[in-house]
Amino acid sequence: MxxxxxxxxxxxxxxxxxxxxxxxxxxxxxxxxxxxxxxxxxxxxxxxxxxxxxxxxxxxxxxxxxxxxxxxxxxxxxxxxxxxxxxxxxxxxxxxxxxxxxxxxxxxxxxxxxxxxxxxxxxxxxPNCSTIQMLVALEPLHKAAQLRHIIVSTYQATSGKGHAAVEDLKAQTAALARGEAVHPTVFPGQIAQNLLCDWKPSAMEGGEGYSEEETKMVFETHKIMGDPTIGVSPTCVRVPVVNGHSESVWARFARPISVEEAKELLRNAPGLILDDRPYAPGAHPQPVQASGRDEVLVGRVRRDFVDPNALNLWVVGDNLLKGxxxxxxxxxxxxxxx
Ligand SMILES: NC(=O)c1ccc[n+]([C@@H]2O[C@H](COP(=O)([O-])OP(=O)(O)OC[C@H]3O[C@@H](n4cnc5c(N)ncnc54)[C@H](OP(=O)(O)O)[C@@H]3O)[C@@H](O)[C@H]2O)c1
CATH class of the missing domain: 3.40.50.720 (NAD(P)-binding Rossmann-like Domain)
Known part of the structure; x- marks a missing residue:
């Protein structure tokens, strides 16, 4: 049926x-x-x-x-x-x-x-696309070691703002290639060869100075995880990428967690692919690789130099698909x- x-x-x-x-x-x-x-x-x-x-x-x-x-x-x-x-x-x-x-x-x-x-x-x-891919990556670690604080910086693709925004990026890129001035139609300024924070100001109480996108990540993490005590410190940025959001995530847990333990947890988790190649230039998850894929790509799992309870991760996902x-x-x- x-x-x-x-x-x-x-x-x-x-x-x-x-x-x-x-x-x-x-x-x-x-x-x-x-x-x-x-x-x-x-x-x-x-x-x-x-x-x-x-x-x-x-x-x-x-x-x-x-x-x-x-x-x-x-x-x-x-x-x-x-x-x-x-x-x-x-x-x-x-x-x-x-x-x-x-x-x-x-x-x-x-x-x-x-x-x-x-x-x-x-x-x-x-949920919001940035929240979804971050939580798919953090959930297996949270289950094992209890998240306490997340510091996340996003690198969000233009397709996250809809079809017309992608056309704006393409038109701006073409104008620059011809040596002409850009005339933004969707973005509040130049996005080609540039970065922008293009979301509305947050209306969340206490969220002065944050964008709406940033405080969405705070509220939604609390609601989905069912735990309002998890700290979330977000900075959201739009990048001149057509599709696929990237995130730099620092996460601190209630107990020490090694890179090896984290990789083992991530390797066996649903909805994601752990890319655990050793660091080399260009050997990391990228938006062009995530675009069109169902899974969230997680790589660059590194210990924190200061805090044994914390890890650094690089998380990339297709914002139109999993997002x-x-x-x-x-x-x-x-x-x-x-
Ligand atoms: N893009 C992402 O990565 C992403 C991720 C998560 C959530 N979202 C959310 O998903 C929604 C759509 O985003 P999008 O990126 O697909 O935008 P989009 O490419 O601009 O498409 C908007 C769609 O909504 C329709 N629409 C607009 N006004 C309407 C109305 N008054 N009545 C009925 N339909 C109407 C449009 O129809 P017409 O063709 O007739 O204009 C079009 O089909 C937004 O709420 C966005 O925040 C987007």
Missing amino acids: GFTVAVVGATGAVGREMLRTLEKRSFPVDEIVCLASTRSAGSTITFRGQEVLVRATSPEAFKGVQIALFSAGASVAREMGPAAAAAGAVVIDNSSAWRQDAQCPLVVPEVNPHAIKDRPRGIIAN AALNAVQIAERVIAE
């Missing part, structure tokens, strides 16, 4: 990956409902070799839908998520709209799959297994 599955934001960067992920993992889809804004209503998208009509998102569009995968931004999720749930669908939303709602579980299946069952609103939130579409489909797989 299959399911009627809706993808809201089907024409976007994440939505397209959701459709590909459903195909690739042979998710039991009887009927696919592709929804977007009125701008792309009437266009078509290919799913399993068939052309599917894109329809405008409305409460009526969810009639008969059992699983609704949302990737159309927070305002659409706030407005249409409850309508889809009221129509009987289990909603899995990629935006930030429901992540802080105590009645919506926030789930990384490798970390807190048990949370899926408790969803009084019928809505499950997918968004794949994580959502993995949640859906657990929902249908209920």
Whole structure:
């Protein structure tokens, strides 16, 4: 028996990956409902070799839908998520709209799959891409040695800001190659050959000076791990990479943990690949290697020079896959297994 599955934001960067992920993992889809804004209503998208009509998102569009995968931004999720749930669908939303709602579980299946069952609103939130890949890498170490503090610096790809942001990077890169000035269309400044912090200021109490992306990593780590005492000190940066987020992670645990023990734990953990080549120039996980892959790549596992309880890691993942579409489909797989 299959399911009627809706993808809201089907024409976007994440939505397209959701459709590909459903195909690739042979998710039991009887009927696919592709929804977007009125701008792309009437266009078509290919799913399993068939052309599917894109329809405008409305409460009526969810009639008969059992699983609704949302990737159309927070305002659409706030407005249409409850309508889809009221129509009987289990909603899995990629935006930030429901992540802080105590009645919506926030789930990384490798970390807190048990949370899926408790969803009084019928809505499950997918965490932020940077949080997901960091926690997939840290969970096996946390289980063994209890995380106490994380210092993370992100190097986030432009695809994390949507399809139009990638086009902006490409246009800026081409302009610079022609010796012309850049004219940013999505980013608040030059991203080609440059780095930017391009997120809104955080509205979190006590989060003055931080970006929204940074305080999301704090809140979401606490909610997913179920432990608000874990320290999280984030700095998020956008880099001129098309796809694949990288993170430099320093993590301190409740007890000493050796590089050998950490590598053994990481080698046997789900959802990640340990790259334990000895350090050499260019021998480390890279966004171009992670792009298109389901697994999070973890490498450069090093002891801390000062603190025997701490380790340094380099973590790279496909933000559109494990950071968004794949994580959502993995949640859906657990929902249908209920
Ligand atoms: N990119 C990532 O790595 C990533 C990771 C985690 C979470 N997310 C989240 O996923 C969501 C989508 O991101 P994205 O990168 O895929 O963005 P995107 O490429 O800009 O795509 C946005 C999608 O939303 C649709 N949409 C926009 N306004 C709508 C409306 N009023 N009603 C219905 N559909 C509407 C668009 O349809 P049209 O084609 O009709 O405009 C398009 O399909 C965002 O909430 C984002 O924060 C993204």
